[in-house]
Amino acid sequence: MSSYYTADELLVAYLDNQLDPQQRRSLEQRLADEPALADRLSLLERSNLPFKQAFAPLLDEAPAQRLQARWPLATPAPQRGVSRRALIAAAVGFLALGVAGDRAWLQASQPEDNWRGLVAQYMALYTPETLAGFDSSPALLASQLQYTGERLGIALPAPKLALNGAELKNARVLAYDDRRIAQLTWLDARFGPLALCIIQQSGKPESAQSERRQGMNVVYWADGSHSFMLIGHNPAAEMTALAERLQGSLSV
Template sequence: MSSAYATDELLVAYLDNQLDPQQRHRLEQRLAGEPALAERLSLLERSSLPFKQAFAPLLDEAPVHRLYSTIPLAVSSPPHAISRRGLIAAAVGFLALGIAGDRAYLQLSQPDDNWRALVAQYMALYTPETLAGFEGSAAQIAAQLQHTGDRLAIALSMPKLVLKGAELKNARVLAYDDRRIAQLTWLDAQYGALALCIIQQPGKPQPAESERRQGMNVVYWSDTRHSFMLIGHNPAVDMARLASQLQRSLAA
């Protein structure tokens, strides 16, 4: 986790032209010889996720001094003049610490039918290392599921959410404008981060459909009270199978 955090902070600093010439030269040498690092830079560079709007509410209420004392942030700006570099670093730090009520925010002014696009942009920043630091006990994860389910009026329990080859890491509530999104995240041993996102959206049931977003496979469906979205790097066939399993178990 700390390695992924430091790497993203460095890359965002590079994009924001906040590195001194020597740091910039060293990083450019690494980029020339490390394709994975160059790909990560490209992802961060082309992401249209508006970081400041997305994370500003979280930063306003976060225990900044605790965050700064726990993770050595190399940010020269004061807390109330945080750059995009600081926002990324803080966001990753919040994920690692599980602070601020275990919430993150996606408060963006977008139409309701774009919520999947917003989640995909958010999930595109996840790496396996992002979730590797989560080692919550079964009791802690059960409590997160209870809290998250209560907020969205849906029954969530660990037996319903067992996926072969993937470990359930956490459950949290994201905010989308004035709406809530439940995010359940697994670490798939082979393909990395995998997430089921749920939004309260009454309407007619819709069968599962598939799409591609941000280089990931997505399966989405809805019942009379909620819309669901499963997103990850697993192959499309695998995603369809997992989505079918979750659809059955959550409907039971």
């Protein structure tokens, strides 16, 4: 990954777990020293949206010249043309007020336990092309899984997350009503994007249950310290089998 970033590009890459360890450490030092940068990160993090995925279909048709004119890069980018990171950052800035408004509406209209509905809304935007551009090298995945697991208080070893017919593509931390959501995404060779989402939630363990949201099959359960949700276009019976495997693999 190029080391060149504008501020918003860097923050989006940080939220998307796309920085290497050295870049992450450098940014975290800057966040400690620069309150304005930390405030900007807080704004993006609280917006609840996975920016790279949410904007990917729009960026394919984005008015690049208009975005570049409105948010010119500080210095010429070394690569040819405008980078997808630059367009993402520009789109984030352009839509910031709308994102904040959407978040306020979601907070007012969604019950506390309906985080699954929010997940289903943005998962409905995913296509195989959404996940095609991820760097899913073992080293980067291991770093993402460790970071995501630490933020959610759960071990996420890559070998226990292997699913037949699906490639693990990335792990990230999202936000919902100031609560963290871990999102692990796979690309199933037959049925497309598949995601396991996790929140910290104490309470009684709950056995797996099934439902449909946004035209996708969902299996959800809880282990007493976390709630889990597996969502995808796989048939219901296959989703149940995959959920059973993950439930067994991630049990303490």
